[in-house]
Amino acid sequence: MTAPEFHNKVIYENSRSFGTVFKSKCKETFFPDDPFRWLKNEPCTRRTRKTIKYFIPIFEWLPKYNFGLFKYDLLAGITIATLAIPQGISYANLARLPPIIGLYSSFVPPLIYAVFGSSKNLAVGTVAACSLLIAETIGEKVSPTEDLKLYLGLVYTATFFSGLLQTVMGVLRLGILVDFLSHSTILGFMGGTALLICLQQLKGMLGLHHFTTKTGVVPVLHAVFSHRDEWKWDSFVIGVIFLVFLQITRYVKNKKPKLFWVSAIAPMVVVVAGCLFAYFTHAEKHGIAIVGNLSKGINDPSIQLLNFDPKYISAPLKTGIITALIALAEGIAIGRSFAIAKNEQIDGNKEMIAFGLMNIVGSFTSCYLTTGPFSKTAVNYNAGCKTAMSNIVMSLCMLLVLLFFAPLFSYTPLVALSAIIMSAMLGLIEYEKAYHLFKTDKFDFLICISAFLVVSFIGMETGLMISVGLALIRALLYIARPASCKLGKILDTKLYRDVEQYPCATGIPGILILKLGSPMYFANCSYLSERIARWVRDEQELTESSGNVIEFVLLDLGGVTAIDIMGVETFVEVRKNLETKGIKMILINPRRDVMEKLIVTKFIDKIGKENVFLSTEDAIDACNFSLNSSKEVKEEDL
């Protein structure tokens, strides 16, 4: 009997140098989409031109722009402008800012985005969640009713920090940070925020004067019900009518997507109707509050208001960081999902730079935090936008409004704004998605529901932290307990599969095959060695009756893509443990990174190249050969 020969040789020679590995890891970490691939094999001048076009996308699409495209963008731009006016005023109200700031914020930032942004569908605007977060965190430090100028300064400073962080993250290609905000987190956070905002709108709907500045469900409901004497039923009735109207248009849109424009212009209709109503009935004299004081004129410079006083700096810094991340998560996710629908590609890191620049410039020109909100982007997309030109059109419309029509909107009743906000927010409490999570992934549901509950009852930041924390714990739990399984041979094939998944797969006498999970890191070393010991123990108990003794443990490393020093030490430990039991350890198909580490730590020399195989089949043949020959020896001895 001769030993089987293996054509399938394991290769040990092509280890990469540290430099090569490091470069490749950096590329995977920071440049996974290989953004500069077009730089290869290009002459210098074209390279420069391409680089400029890459970083400033407007140079890419503007030269090819034509009237045919413009028709679409004009329509889309006007549509989103009609949405931008009521939303701008409403969300500024939510952030406890003068309503005009909301209009300003739809003028400058879209222009900047049109130059630097790479998405063709994204519509720029303010968002409710960040507006509320700003009101909560900055409002804790300074009350806007007491010192509006300071409050404004801090809000602009927060916007500046957001923009700066976004730009820096984009330049350093730290899009990876945004990856850690999972959809489940965002879903729960947005839902909780929407609930809070809805409840807060009861102030406007009921026409209350006294209210809490806190954002939790409990204090808000308490404030609503403790001022029952202030409830204004006429205001409430008007509010409900507006709300029902808005919800009906939303329903129409959901039923017939082609009628999206009905719900897109509905907020504008509500504002205009509200204005007319307030103007002709002198509603403000009957106790129905109006926005008031919207003067003509474009954005004032606000750079002189930026406030870096150490006494206050912590609030805008914190707000800036949190809103920057939320805005990015929302904006990039939305940009990406619409890009997929059109089969385009957007570069997350480039988007960050565009968002960052528009917020930095925004903070200099009396704008607060903007991003790519879902509602506006969806309308833009549905209205048939072709390029970022629709943002420019919206911006120009806002310019006209600011120059000529702004005062008209000063008659907008607050109750109309409340109805608009409420209607928008009701769409964000996506209980169906949460239910889907519950049905399909309990841990994702836990992440989502804890964000929702903590945001609603305790605080927005805390909710975000806990939810992200849970998501990280899930990731770390994965690392701490990578799944391993026992393989068996599926009858009449050469396939080895998990015996629990494929009960038809059967073990081979004397041999235990384990497939290890990835990675083998410090956090799972003791687990792995204990788990392997348990596999061996269980197998020994199973085979005890049949008289078979385990002589080989085969570790299939085909799924292990990373290992650290403690992982290698685990191999050493496992091998020692097995040897004292008279069992031989064999490695199958170590992947490149693992192989390189096993070579550099000299583990391969220790275990011997004859104990490393390229495939399970080869390893089993070798083991069987050895089992048989030892049996033969025994028999000969007899």
Added chain:
Amino acid sequence: MTAPEFHNKVIYENSRSFGTVFKSKCKETFFPDDPFRWLKNEPCTRRTRKTIKYFIPIFEWLPKYNFGLFKYDLLAGITIATLAIPQGISYANLARLPPIIGLYSSFVPPLIYAVFGSSKNLAVGTVAACSLLIAETIGEKVSPTEDLKLYLGLVYTATFFSGLLQTVMGVLRLGILVDFLSHSTILGFMGGTALLICLQQLKGMLGLHHFTTKTGVVPVLHAVFSHRDEWKWDSFVIGVIFLVFLQITRYVKNKKPKLFWVSAIAPMVVVVAGCLFAYFTHAEKHGIAIVGNLSKGINDPSIQLLNFDPKYISAPLKTGIITALIALAEGIAIGRSFAIAKNEQIDGNKEMIAFGLMNIVGSFTSCYLTTGPFSKTAVNYNAGCKTAMSNIVMSLCMLLVLLFFAPLFSYTPLVALSAIIMSAMLGLIEYEKAYHLFKTDKFDFLICISAFLVVSFIGMETGLMISVGLALIRALLYIARPASCKLGKILDTKLYRDVEQYPCATGIPGILILKLGSPMYFANCSYLSERIARWVRDEQELTESSGNVIEFVLLDLGGVTAIDIMGVETFVEVRKNLETKGIKMILINPRRDVMEKLIVTKFIDKIGKENVFLSTEDAIDACNFSLNSSKEVKEEDL
């Protein structure tokens, strides 16, 4: 031509219920070593007896104990007692506690450990790093020279918190937390602490009176050199002689491991020699400080000193948490490594309970934090200990010392203690191991060296945090960027392997096979979809010249052991992306967890069961069949 038939059927039916999955995950997370396996199939009374034996190991080994074993344990116990006396006094000095506390701490805790501990080799005692950490954090709040009673109270409180945390962690089976302290972190942290402690001993060696209470390298060196007028050369010479003696004994031990007892009793020899020298030369009158004031008598109760005053609570709480984790990491790692050497098993979570109980009882009886220090355990092991009885012997020796001989040690010169500590610490700066890390794993080296540098120059807690943080970042980076690779067929085999690792592996025209890394989680979804797009793009560029068009992308999921909802969404997205390019997506060998998730989210129905295969071979056959038949159709059309 007929379609190929596949015997290797993918199984879709055996999905587990949420309860089953949850139970199995919990078992893997908290009971990976299946500690209660012996409870199966046992009658009730034996079960109770076994449970008691399990939780209180002394009932397991004591009934079988005999004189033959005791001989070994007696010798080992006496040997570690001779080490416990100088180490106890020295480390108490390091923790800025009265020296007698060090002796107390080697009396009560070993008794408790002997009852509850499961390791047969571990020797209980105080450790240098935790002593220094206590001095640093508690000393920041209260100076022991100003209010010793309060300082003592806070130290006992910290010990109590440590013990409580350790017990709770053990009961809740949170050994998983200790897993996140990697060896590289411990190596760097211990090295940094050892350097700090060495430098601090210059105070004792040079006989300085004025010194800093800070622990950084810079303030300590500054304190040493700014008091050059206080340097006492006679003290220094004595110290160096002791140190050289200790280092020689260590060298002897390293050369001839059988002479381990030479280095084990060397500190005792130094103490005795120092005492005799001080007694006969009246050294204290010549400016060589001695320990002084060691009164006879056993531990006083200290439960009344525990201090939960909110004014001070933060310091002992913080100290308690950090020292608990470090003590566990050190104690469990050491217990485990010696258990492996003897082919025994220890249960980390049970050890935690034992450590916790001994520290809780210790905090009630004038002891401070104890664990299983490496040096003592190694001596115990080498001295041939057989059971935890050696700890009882040591404890009884300490009792004798406390009752009769303690005052003798009051003549111990501080310089002798400094020499003992220095010698012990020099052994802990394991630059060779750090160099090994540098050679084999740069990231592990980074974790280690940053712990070392930050501990030495900034602070112990900060160093620990940064090092643990880096290790976590490594784990999270793995999750964010799991490695995928392109597979090719190795000639004359049916094996598909990474084409970069096995350059002999070649692709198949029209088909791109990718092996995805594990897990598919929220943090890597956008990466994965971008990476797959890049693989496709690269492949298209490669095959463009040869005229081949990619018609199939095969995703080998054999290595993916976990997926969350966003991972499934990634499949949806990737499939959509590929379809717009006219490419069909095919899944190969989804593992059980992945398959269950794909079924529950109905993705399997979406992609169609005909596009999921059990092996790459099958999938390729099916693709080739489809490629050929479409070719035939085309040819027929011609």
